[in-house]
Amino acid sequence: xxxxxxxxxxxxxxxxxxxxxxxxxxxxxxxxxxxxxxxxxxxxxxxxxxxxxxxxxxxxxxxxxxxxxxxxxxxxxxxxxxxxxxxxxxxxxxxxxxxxxxxxxxxxxxxxxxxxxxxxxxxxxxxxxxxxxxxxxxxxxxxxxxxxxxxxxxxxxxxxxxxxxxxxxxxxxxxxxxxxxxxxxxxxxxxxxxxxxxxxxxxxxxxxxxxxxxxxxxxxxxxxxxxxxxxxxxxxxxxxxxxxxxxxxxxxxxxxxxxxxxxxxxxxxxxxxxxxxxxxxxxxxxxxxxxxxxxxxxxxxxxxxxxxxxxxxxxxxxxxxxxxxxxxxxxxxxxxxxxxxxxxxxxxxxxxxxxxxxxxxxxxxxxxxxxxxxxxxxxxxxxxxxxxxxxxxxxxxxxxxxxxxxxxxxxxxxxxxxxxxxxxxxxxxxxxxxxxxxxxxxxxxxxxxxxxxxxxxxxxxxxxxxxxxxxxxxxxxxxxxxxxxxxxxxxxxxxxxxxxxxxxxxxxxxxxxxxxxxxxxxxxxxxxxxxxxxxxxxxxxxxxxxxxxxxxxxxxxxxxxxxxxxxxxxxxxxxxxxxxxxxxxxxxxxxxxxxxxxxxxxxxxxxxxxxxxxxxxxxxxxxxxxxxxxxxxxxxxxxxxxxxxxxxxxxxxxxxxxxxxxxxxxxxxxxxxxxxxxxxxxxxxxxxxxxxxxxxxxxxxxxxxxxxxxxxxxxxxxxxxxxxxxxxxxxxxxxxxxxxxxxxxxxxxxxxxxxxxxxxxxxxxxx
DNA sequence: TCGCCCTATATAAGG
DNA sequence: TATAGGGCGA
Numbered sequence: 049x050x051x052x053x054x055x056x057x058x059x060x061x062x063x064x065x066x067x068x069x070x071x072x073x074x075x076x077x078x079x080x081x082x083x084x085x086x087x088x089x090x091x092x093x094x095x096x097x098x099x100x101x102x103x104x105x106x107x108x109x110x111x112x113x114x115x116x117x118x119x120x121x122x123x124x125x126x127x128x129x130x131x132x133x134x135x136x137x138x139x140x141x142x143x144x145x146x147x148x149x150x151x152x153x154x155x156x157x158x159x160x161x162x163x164x165x166x167x168x169x170x171x172x173x174x175x176x177x178x179x180x181x182x183x184x185x186x187x188x189x190x191x192x193x194x195x196x197x198x199x200x201x202x203x204x205x206x207x208x209x210x211x212x213x214x215x216x217x218x219x220x221x222x223x224x225x226x227x228x229x230x231x232x233x234x235x236x237x238x239x240x241x242x243x244x245x246x247x248x249x250x251x252x253x254x255x256x257x258x259x260x261x262x263x264x265x266x267x268x269x270x271x272x273x274x275x276x277x278x279x280x281x282x283x284x285x286x287x288x289x290x291x292x293x294x295x296x297x298x299x300x301x302x303x304x305x306x307x308x309x310x311x312x313x314x315x316x317x318x319x320x321x322x323x324x325x326x327x328x329x330x331x332x333x334x335x336x337x338x339x340x341x342x343x344x345x346x347x348x349x350x351x352x353x354x355x356x357x358x359x360x361x362x363x364x365x366x367x368x369x370x371x372x373x374x375x376x377x378x379x380x381x382x383x384x385x386x387x388x389x390x391x392x393x394x395x396x397x398x399x400x401x402x403x404x405x406x407x408x409x410x411x412x413x414x415x416x417x418x419x420x421x422x423x424x425x426x427x428x429x430x431x432x433x434x435x436x437x438x439x440x441x442x443x444x445x446x447x448x449x450x451x452x453x454x455x456x457x458x459x460x461x462x463x464x465x466x467x468x469x470x471x472x473x474x475x476x477x478x479x480x481x482x483x484x485x486x487x488x489x490x491x492x493x494x495x496x497x498x499x500x501x502x503x504x505x506x507x508x509x510x511x512x513x514x515x516x517x518x519x520x521x522x523x524x525x526x527x528x529x530x531x532x533x534x535x536x537x538x539x540x541x542x543x544x545x546x547x548x549x550x551x552x553x554x555x556x557x558x559x560x561x562x563x564x565x566x567x568x569x570x571x572x573x574x575x576x577x578x579x580x581x582x583x584x585x586x587x588x589x590x591x592x593x594x595x596x597x598x599x600x601x602x603x604x605x606x607x608x609x610x611x612x613x614x615x616x617x618x619x620x621x622x623x624x625x626x627x628x629x630x631x632x633x634x635x636x637x638x639x640x641x642x643x644x645x646x647x648x649x650x651x652x653x654x655x656x657x658x659x660x661x662x663x664x665x666x667x668x669x670x671x672x673x674x675x676x677x678x679x680x681x682x683x684x685x686x687x688x689x690x691x692x693x694x695x696x697x698x699x700x701x702x703x704x705x706x707x708x709x710x711x712x713x714x715x716x717x718x719x720x721x722x723x724x725x726x727x728x729x730x731x732x733x734x735x736x737x738x739x740x741x742x743x744x745x746x747x748x749x750x751x752x753x754x755x756x757x758x759x760x761x762x763x764x765x766x767x768x769x770x771x772x773x774x775x776x777x778x779x780x781x782x783x784x785x786x787x788x789x790x791x792x793x794x795x796x797x798x799x800x801x802x803x804x805x806x807x808x809x810x811x812x813x814x815x
Numbered sequence: 816t817c818g819c820c821c822t823a824t825a826t827a828a829g830g
Numbered sequence: 831t832a833t834a835g836g837g838c839g840a
Contacts, residue, residue: 146830149830318827594830610827612828634827676832
């Protein structure tokens, strides 16, 4: 096989810019491709794969390509296929971290005490199992919830920490130091159940690679090229896994690892991602080449300018300068509105306007920080009759009815799947309550058999009596009959038959809840999803790792989603509502993660703006309803950080004074920052921050007519005096307690003490 | 054991 | 405000 083919004149390289071409052709040695938003990352990735294969640098089976999501893997597979034509059949080692780790683990399962047939537990199973472990350890599971323990364990697994690698004080956050004990017991239970949770897939791989160099060597010999997408999202475990596979000194493809990512789009720190991985790449892989893709093909100059100015406030970044030839276009707009419903009303009107100009709803996206912000929009769109789709939200295979159905199928397949058996033994209600189930669990444990086997034995005794006993007996007979029929019946028919005969579908038919029809529909959809696989086993293997469902044909609809799920997408017109302190940046991020949290929020804002091709429109509301009660809000500090030459300030007519935007509290920012950051104003971060901030604030913003907005002089006080009686549309009457610039602290008679801006209150005497 | 009522709680979400 | 899960009475 030639080490390198002269392929620079190949037509698949046409149309790549010099940096993209370099990223495709640099096949040997470690390479980091820093791909800014909209710089043609996927094209580079797929072309690189095609280049390697076409030039016979490696066979498709010798390339390991990892992504985070099934969607990304699917897209890559399709696009490589399109580039290669029919000549190449699928790439066996292209997939998500988890699917590839699972594939490897199936081969070597016995090295970590599992059987090759191990089941993969989803988060729901994981939590139910943990609850059992916690209760068995005599820990109060209300004070110390399984959910909390699961998050600790996930955190440890994300860091590559098995129980033996934890110190005594590590588990102290749980039940006075019992954390590690619970973790250990949980891992032992998993082994007994022949199961692995998602974190284990990677972790077991790492253990195997570390303890069995001969196994690792085989993979070194197998893989000549490694490719990692979205490298900024990798956690420590993924990083360790990759290092082990990549650090190949003697093999055929020494260190040919290519990581692609964008530190500015790292938004999954809360999920264990370590931006550090990408920041440290050249130290981890000595001799690494770094290529920056900075030419943006997506957005206008104003959109890029606004986004770049914003992200410049971040300290920990490698730094890129995006540029475009697409000059002109609309500035990013910033609009202040009265409250959430007003925001939805204005955006709804804008969308109608867009549509009436002959553009499509598909061009439009609304990106929110938290899913609860979607509600105002849904309500308004229904009123206006605007078609929309919500992207994200609860996923198909995670719905309770689907999990129940799967549990029936798991029991059908295996008589040792305790978690599945427990889940459905009393669904639908068969009169087998918690007490009976506990007895079964105890019996199973003492006899060292599965719960199903324990049940078979126990119903021959008087241990369980009455209805519970007869129901259990009938249930076991059902299971036996189903297993027998399954030998000769197609799996889809089998599923229908089981759901029918168990009374499961009847349970939902009898349920008068509004959602139960939807659940029945989901069950039908499940059957048809199963039909795409030849056997039940093939189907079950698939769903354990692929939780999403491919989206069907597109209608012309507005997209409504969170900022997180918008990553990787683009739309001509993007609405960014809810840019208020507390909402965005989220107060919780600041409280829990301080400066790092703030920077991640800012990257999220950057992701949001850079989704837009033609126009990005930012909104903030003066009042926001949170959990049923109204709160006044201040514009997000991110609005202050937008370079003014790329921004137009608009206002909701007569309701809002544009000068408020400009004003908005440099001092207030300082205060919330102090809260979030223990270092306070003396920290380097703060000093750097204020410096950047002042740079961005040299000029006064302009309002929609182009007049410079009057900016209150520093220390300018409001027109209200302490003790004055005022009226606020949402909070009613109250008395001013304190004034600070244009910000008032008002003791409202009904709503209590609130901080509001003086533009939003009137003198009570003028009402 | 079931079912209702009350109350505690509330980001983001991939596999 | 909306919901999920626990407590308690029938």
